[in-house]
Amino acid sequence: VPVVGPTLLAVFSYWLGAVPDWRLTIFGAMILFVVYYLPDGIVGFVRNLFFSTRRAALSVKKDLVKEQEAVPDAARGHGETLLAAKQVLMQCGGLKALNQVDLTVKRGTIHGLIGPNGSGKSTMMNVLTGIYVPTAGAVEFSGKSLVGLAPADIAATGIARTFQNVQLFGEMTALENVLVGLHHTFTTGLAGIALRTPKWKGEEQGARARALALLEFVGLEGMANEEARNLPYGKQRLLEIARALALDPQLLLLDEPAAGLAAAGNG
Ligand code: ADP
Numbered sequence: 001v002p003v004v005g006p007t008l009l010a011v012f013s014y015w016l017g018a019v020p021d022w023r024l025t026i027f028g029a030m031i032l033f034v035v036y037y038l039p040d041g042i043v044g045f046v047r048n049l050f051f052s053t054r055r056a057a058l059s060v061k062k063d064l065v066k067e068q069e070a071v072p073d074a075a076r077g078h079g080e081t082l083l084a085a086k087q088v089l090m091q092c093g094g095l096k097a098l099n100q101v102d103l104t105v106k107r108g109t110i111h112g113l114i115g116p117n118g119s120g121k122s123t124m125m126n127v128l129t130g131i132y133v134p135t136a137g138a139v140e141f142s143g144k145s146l147v148g149l150a151p152a153d154i155a156a157t158g159i160a161r162t163f164q165n166v167q168l169f170g171e172m173t174a175l176e177n178v179l180v181g182l183h184h185t186f187t188t189g190l191a192g193i194a195l196r197t198p199k200w201k202g203e204e205q206g207a208r209a210r211a212l213a214l215l216e217f218v219g220l221e222g223m224a225n226e227e228a229r230n231l232p233y234g235k236q237r238l239l240e241i242a243r244a245l246a247l248d249p250q251l252l253l254l255d256e257p258a259a260g261l262a263a264a265g266n267g
Pocket residue numbers: 092093095097115116117118119120121122123124
């Protein structure tokens with residue numbers, strides 16, 4: 001295609017030399033046509049047409065899904081201190097959004113952070129996940145300081161989160177969103193991916209199986225190939241939880257996880 005395409009284009013362009021006034025207009029129209037109607041290119045268009053979208057080509061082996069334990073047992077190592085935040089101060093301009101907050105979380109426990117709107121719950125999550133760097137105070141996770149680490153590095157140490165305002169990749173499918181959370185499980189380099197080595201295929205299959213298991217865990221297995229932006233709000237929130245769990249976190253932070261979700265039985 002890369003050889004034939006440019007050759008045809010060159011011939012076409014040569015032929016257009018006969019109508020110099022229209023040349024730019026015609027090329028402009030071609031570009032607009034491609035941008036609007038063939039965003040994946042000609043090959044992508046044909047592939048999507050005949051292979052009912054590359055996304056359906058998931059072909060996940062069912063037995064692999066069975067093998068995967070969606071969410072590992074949280075009770076392991078019960079009781080040890082996982083997170084210790086001490087005297088955290090977060091100054092936003094003239095406002096102390098957090099003022100000398102202490103928070104200790106032990107492994108295997110569940111905590112609720114309760115307070116009215118604007119009391120600093122989301123700010124605390126943003127401090128714990130590196131979105132904000134606290135003005136003062138210490139945040140330690142498994143004995144290691146998190147202050148000043150980038151959000152991605154904090155995620156890599158084992159803290160996953162969801163957001164009060166859903167932050168999904170809208171144009172990617174539910175499954176692909178969870179796969180993003182599984183990014184850390186891939187070790188194949190660019191060359192391996194380009195050459196589609198057996199190692200890469202194995203990792204890809206494993207990750208897809210695990211992503212499906214996570215979707216099943218939050219009850220979204222039937223919507224794996226749905227674009228995230230098309231999911232109802234409540235399901236988007238569940239998808240965020242699945243993506244967070246994909247990180248295999250030691251600590252899971254849920255910012256207002258129940259907002260917008262009806263109780264079971266209310267539809
Ligand atoms: P909650 O999640 O408990 O409703 P927030 O953490 O969102 O509360 O907000 C706590 C306070 O901090 C609010 O008064 C908010 O306006 C303020 N705040 C949070 N982030 C910022 C920021 N980046 N700049 C200025 N003020 C902020």
